[in-house]
Amino acid sequence: MTYIAKPKVAHPGLPRNKLGLTSRDYEGTVSTLCAGCGHDSVTTAIIQAVFELNIEPHNLAKMSGIGCSSKTPAYFVSQSHGFNAVHGRMPSVTTGANAANRDLTYIGVSGDGDSLSIGLGQFVHAIRRNLNMCYIIENNGVYGLTKGQFSASADIGSKPKKGMANQQEPIDSVSTALSLGATYIARSFSGDKEQLVPLIQGALLHDGFALVDVISPCVTFNDHEGSTKSYAHTRQFYHQVVDMDYVPPAEELKVAYDDGEAMPVELHDGSKIVLRKMDKRYDPTSRASSFKYLRDHFNRGEITTGLLYLDESRKEMHDLMGNVDTPLARLPLESLHPGADELRKILKRYR
Amino acid sequence: MATINDVVIKIATVNGTGSASANGLLRKAIFRMGIPVVGKNYFPSNIQGLPTWYEIRVTGEGYQSRSGRLDIMVAMNAQTYVKDLGDVSPGGWLIYDSTWPRSKLIDREDITVLGVPLSRMCNETFEGARARILMKNIAYVGVVAALLEIDLDIITALLEETFADKSHLIESNMQAIRLGYDYAIENFICPLPKKVAAMDKTKGHIVIDGNTAAGLGCMYAGATVGAWYPITPSTSLMDAFRNFCGKYRVEPKTGKRTYCIIQAEDELAAIGMVLGASWNGARSFTPTSGPGISLMNEFIGYAYYAEIPAVIFDVQRTGPSTGMPTRTQQSDILSCAYASHGDTRHVLLFPADPYECFHMAVQSFDIAERLQTPVMVLSDLDIGMNDWMIPEFEWDESYVPDRGKILSADDLEHMENFYRYLDVDGDGIPYRSLPGVHPKGSYFTRGSGHTKHGGYTENPVDYQDVVDRLLVKWETARKTLPKPDIEYSKFNKAGLLTIGSGHAACVEALDRLREQNVNLNYCRAKAFPFSDEIRQFIEDHEVIYVVEQNRDAQLRSLLILDIEADQSKLISLLHYNGVPINAGFVVDGVLAEISKGRAA
Numbered sequence: 001m002t003y004i005a006k007p008k009v010a011h012p013g014l015p016r017n018k019l020g021l022t023s024r025d026y027e028g029t030v031s032t033l034c035a036g037c038g039h040d041s042v043t044t045a046i047i048q049a050v051f052e053l054n055i056e057p058h059n060l061a062k063m064s065g066i067g068c069s070s071k072t073p074a075y076f077v078s079q080s081h082g083f084n085a086v087h088g089r090m091p092s093v094t095t096g097a098n099a100a101n102r103d104l105t106y107i108g109v110s111g112d113g114d115s116l117s118i119g120l121g122q123f124v125h126a127i128r129r130n131l132n133m134c135y136i137i138e139n140n141g142v143y144g145l146t147k148g149q150f151s152a153s154a155d156i157g158s159k160p161k162k163g164m165a166n167q168q169e170p171i172d173s174v175s176t177a178l179s180l181g182a183t184y185i186a187r188s189f190s191g192d193k194e195q196l197v198p199l200i201q202g203a204l205l206h207d208g209f210a211l212v213d214v215i216s217p218c219v220t221f222n223d224h225e226g227s228t229k230s231y232a233h234t235r236q237f238y239h240q241v242v243d244m245d246y247v248p249p250a251e252e253l254k255v256a257y258d259d260g261e262a263m264p265v266e267l268h269d270g271s272k273i274v275l276r277k278m279d280k281r282y283d284p285t286s287r288a289s290s291f292k293y294l295r296d297h298f299n300r301g302e303i304t305t306g307l308l309y310l311d312e313s314r315k316e317m318h319d320l321m322g323n324v325d326t327p328l329a330r331l332p333l334e335s336l337h338p339g340a341d342e343l344r345k346i347l348k349r350y351r
Numbered sequence: 352m353a354t355i356n357d358v359v360i361k362i363a364t365v366n367g368t369g370s371a372s373a374n375g376l377l378r379k380a381i382f383r384m385g386i387p388v389v390g391k392n393y394f395p396s397n398i399q400g401l402p403t404w405y406e407i408r409v410t411g412e413g414y415q416s417r418s419g420r421l422d423i424m425v426a427m428n429a430q431t432y433v434k435d436l437g438d439v440s441p442g443g444w445l446i447y448d449s450t451w452p453r454s455k456l457i458d459r460e461d462i463t464v465l466g467v468p469l470s471r472m473c474n475e476t477f478e479g480a481r482a483r484i485l486m487k488n489i490a491y492v493g494v495v496a497a498l499l500e501i502d503l504d505i506i507t508a509l510l511e512e513t514f515a516d517k518s519h520l521i522e523s524n525m526q527a528i529r530l531g532y533d534y535a536i537e538n539f540i541c542p543l544p545k546k547v548a549a550m551d552k553t554k555g556h557i558v559i560d561g562n563t564a565a566g567l568g569c570m571y572a573g574a575t576v577g578a579w580y581p582i583t584p585s586t587s588l589m590d591a592f593r594n595f596c597g598k599y600r601v602e603p604k605t606g607k608r609t610y611c612i613i614q615a616e617d618e619l620a621a622i623g624m625v626l627g628a629s630w631n632g633a634r635s636f637t638p639t640s641g642p643g644i645s646l647m648n649e650f651i652g653y654a655y656y657a658e659i660p661a662v663i664f665d666v667q668r669t670g671p672s673t674g675m676p677t678r679t680q681q682s683d684i685l686s687c688a689y690a691s692h693g694d695t696r697h698v699l700l701f702p703a704d705p706y707e708c709f710h711m712a713v714q715s716f717d718i719a720e721r722l723q724t725p726v727m728v729l730s731d732l733d734i735g736m737n738d739w740m741i742p743e744f745e746w747d748e749s750y751v752p753d754r755g756k757i758l759s760a761d762d763l764e765h766m767e768n769f770y771r772y773l774d775v776d777g778d779g780i781p782y783r784s785l786p787g788v789h790p791k792g793s794y795f796t797r798g799s800g801h802t803k804h805g806g807y808t809e810n811p812v813d814y815q816d817v818v819d820r821l822l823v824k825w826e827t828a829r830k831t832l833p834k835p836d837i838e839y840s841k842f843n844k845a846g847l848l849t850i851g852s853g854h855a856a857c858v859e860a861l862d863r864l865r866e867q868n869v870n871l872n873y874c875r876a877k878a879f880p881f882s883d884e885i886r887q888f889i890e891d892h893e894v895i896y897v898v899e900q901n902r903d904a905q906l907r908s909l910l911i912l913d914i915e916a917d918q919s920k921l922i923s924l925l926h927y928n929g930v931p932i933n934a935g936f937v938v939d940g941v942l943a944e945i946s947k948g949r950a951a
Contacts, residue, residue: 058790061631074795074807081786082795083630085623086649092578092620096627096635097786099576099611104631104787122623125616324607329632329785331609333573333752338599340746346567346595347743350557351383 018054026051028075033068038190038216039138043075045193046107046136049200050077061097061104065090065119068145068218069111069138088119091126094133095317101327102318105204106133112153113143116171120152123173127180127209132316134203134210137173138190140218141229148221159226172298173213178291178309184210185309190217192305199307208316215303284309352442353544356386356411359418360495362425363435367399369485370427373492374405376509378738380496382558383505385550387413390558390738391931396583396676402431409499409547412862415704415739415855419935422545423498425491427469444543446494448487465539467494472530477523486527493531500542502549503532557743561734562638564705564744565664566591568712569636570599571746574662576635578613578624580643583676584732585666588638618643622650622661629660630796632757632785634716636662641670641683644690644727651725652691653798655821658772658781660719660726660755664712667731669929678929679732681851682901687727688879688909694818698726698828699879703854704734706741707877713750714833720755722828723783731900733852733931756782763789770794771805772817779823825880832878835885839872844950846872846888847941849898850906853932857898860937869941871896879909886914893950895921898937902927922949 014022026047031040050060057079064070066087073082085093090108098106115123115137126135141158143149148161152171159165177185184206186199196214203210215229222229283289290309297304324331360377364370378390389408395401408418426435426447439445441461447453449466457464473487496503507525514520535541566588569577579589589612596610615621621637628635639647644665654661667683669675687699700715702708711728719726756776763769763784771794772781781803784792794805802813803820838861849857854875861873874888874895889895889910899906904923910916924940926932 056790058793059787061786079790079793081630081784081793082797083627084795084797084799085626086653086798089619089623089650092615092623093627093630095613095620096576096578096624096629097631098627099578099613099624100628100631100633100635101787121616122620125620129613318611321611322606322608323611324602324605324609327787328575328609328611329628331573331575333634336573336575336600336609337571337746340748342599343571343744343746347557347559350559351553 017051019056021051021057023047023051025079026057026077028073028078031072031075033071034218034220036219037068038140038214038218039069039072040075041190041193042109042136042138042196042214042216043072045190045196045200046109047076048193049197049204050107052197053201053204055105055204059104061094061106063090063094063097063106063108063133065110065114067111067114067143069109069136069216070114072109072138073107088114088117089122090114091119091122091131091135095126095129095131098131098133098317100329102132102323102325103327107204108133108135110135110137112137112139112141112151112173116152116173120171124176124180127177127182127211129317130181130183130208130314130320132208132318134200134206134212136200136203137211137213138216139173139213139229140216140222141227142218142222144218144221153229155228158228161221165226173211174308175291175294177211178287178294181287181311181314182211182309183208183311183314184307186211186307187213187215187303187305189215189303189305195305202307206310207312208314285311355546355548356409356550358409358422358499358545358547359420360407360409360423360425360499361421361435361438362405362407362491363428363431364403364405364488365399365428365430366394366397366401366403368488370403370405370488372513373488374407375738376489376506376513377492377495377501378407378558379509380501380505381407381409381547382553382740383509384502384547385553386411386547387550387552387556387740388558389415389417389740391417391733392736393930394677402428411550411552413552413740414859414934416859417856417931417933419933423495423543425495427488427491444498446491446498465494465498465535467491467531467534467538469494469531472534473527476526476530482523486523489524489527490531493528493533494535495531496528497532497535497541498539498543498546500546500548503528553740555743556740558738558740559705560587560736560738561702561705561708561730562588562666562736563591564709565638565702565712565728565730565735566593567595568709570595571709572634572713572716573752574634574636574716575609576611576613576624576628576633577637578615578621578628578635579637579639580615580618580621582618582640582643584668584736585638585640585643585664587736588664588666618646619650622647622663625661625663626650626654626659629719630786634662634720636664636716638664638666640666640668640676641686642673644683644686648691651697652693652695654725655691655695655697656693657796657798658723658783659796660716660723662715662719663725663727665727665729666735667729669927675929677732679852679931680900680927680929681729681731681853682903682905682927683729684850684899684901684905684909687729690727696825696880698722698724698832700726700728700833701850701877701879702728702730702734703851703875703877704741705739706744708734709744711833717753718828718832720757721753721780721831722824723755723780724824724828729851731852737931756780758782758784758788758792760789763791766791770803772801772803772820774803774820774823777823778827779820779825780827829880829882832880832882834882835877835888836875837873837884837888839888839891840870843870843872844892845894845896846874846892847896847898847937848874848876848885848888848906848910850876853898853900856932856934856937859934860941863934863938864941867942869945871941879913881910881914885910886916889914889916889920893920894944896924896937896941896944897921898924898926898932898940900926900932
């Protein structure tokens, strides 16, 4: 993760949002992820989503843990505070941050390793509290920085670059969130910006815990034939990759499809994944029927995407606790204790 | 030997039988008579049905530690009867429930055994199994009151305060006390040669435990976010904070709260929440104990390196591992001082009693925010869960919280550039900005290598620049933390040095040693890193007796590591069986060293 600032030169004709800012004002430093990484597409989608929502940069807080995904908050909205926490612990930091200041907009970017292995406990407990945040999982089924181990979201039968195919049941963030009562659950694909941007916008605007699981392929370590989280990106001489600088560039994928259709995405290496847009029969307000639908389609090898569940009625963390509307961090300290006389009264009990 | 206001009473009961309120009543009544008193709990890691003891030390001289002697044992627990009998000091008394005579078990000639048919009397007087058990435990209060000459009017007044709105309970409790009292008056020679008599030595004092005092301190400090995972013996700290907030932190008009207590899924999450909240500008804390510190390590190192304030109360218990959760120790000193991987070191505060728990709770937030680093308050079970007589603490209305170097929107607006980790003032403490204040204040908080400007780095020079500057901050901490308490006479060649709850035992030991013409100087450290005064104190003596409550002489090691103290001078007196240290242990330890030819 090098730190390269982008030149701040913008075309005078760039569109401005209601704050008078251009999309360039929502950019971060130059990404150091592998060229063609799905995560960079998610970063672009986040920039567009925040720009279009007219969020003041300093009122956005960017939270992450450890991993390729967790580096990305450096690559968007430089004028926001970022918190790159320890591995798997972004949810707890965000919980504390939100407890202190409920007025900020919290966007957490995590990965399948960060959220579903080391951080599974914190992930599920943030859902239980209905923490008001947009929680993005950039899901590629693999550990990139440590060079290619399966993550907990790897599907049964998915093949690694070397060694045996995965035989363990995957942990699916969407059905996990559904079972725990998350109030906004979406799944998308990094190559489908058209679908992803509105889903992120909805998540940012949702009052409570909003999960956006984004299939975001790893072009370097999970891009071969037989991988279920793959673009099956062809690359010769790949076994040498130790230094990321040697990874050749790949083209971004773009897909677009109509409602109600299963969409086989043909990747440039010729393999396919199947994306399914929300069916007209799908009821995103019923946990039980959503769960069944998702499992049925999963068993057919399809990945269901879109806004999968929504419950706007449940209160978020502060309201569940009955906390004041003012951010706690902004209350003057002298207003938070009853003073010397009252202390004397309190201590009478201990005589 | 007949004494007035120098008696130790121990009550053996079964936990979950209401004995805690009976024991509290006894202890409070003596305190209300103006006599200094200390109460220590010895309880099992269990909810109901196991042996528990409460020890009341009546000490006209006002000492705070355990006595090591036992004058009167109230043996209410058949399960531990034999052991309890054995624990009574020669010349002492044993009170037992003679409803079931135990003549066969009484095999001591050197003590007096007083049988009171408590169960029989209560069974004849009260209805229902639960009431009979509870009242039996109240009845022994009457027996002890008669034997020691404790004022019954004061006991009545206390019951009236406790059960202000339940008058039938006042009546039944008083009735039970009378049963015990009258039986003792009729059957024994009352009072005993060791008795109590009203004094005037508790004015301006209270009896309170350290966790309650610390919880109150957090409320007064303006803490708004408390995150925790329940763990003995720290739980009552958050309970206290919750209770005080429930009373003083609810907006009268809206009924809404100005505090947020989050019961985390584990200690890893608890400290993560504290960091998130502190990063965002709230005063935030977590209470825990040794196992929790172990789990929090990674985040503590993060907070050190990313420079985020955090307040952690470690109410230490007996380790290692699960150890003995309801017993005391000072065995987390090193694991706190150097918590987490890599080069880390952390500010520690060592309160000696509940008085300092209150004040250091407030100070810890000031220090954490000033230094932008974790501050660990190392209390222990003895301080946290036992009843200490301390001067009433006062709130200074002129107190201005130290929020440290936080830039306002206005500051940021007028700055050309803000860089998070620049040492602008030369004290090693950079300026920080809070989220949501100004776009120019933004920075990327990270535990990965960073430059003084806040950017990611793998450059050796830039990396080293920041970690070296953290050492400058460390020296600033050394100069600004609470100073030690030192008693010094140039005529003494040896000194006693301790921290925290070792203080009470040392104060008493110094008096007892003086009676034997052994005069020692004294230093009680209140904070780590150790100040120059402590360095000087060690240099000024030929021998330093380091008194601490762990097996491995962790305080001694820390003195050697931090201020390169001459280790040949540092003689350890180590008490680590889980029971609070007492003066006798220190006296015996010092005298043994002197008999070996060590300087005094």
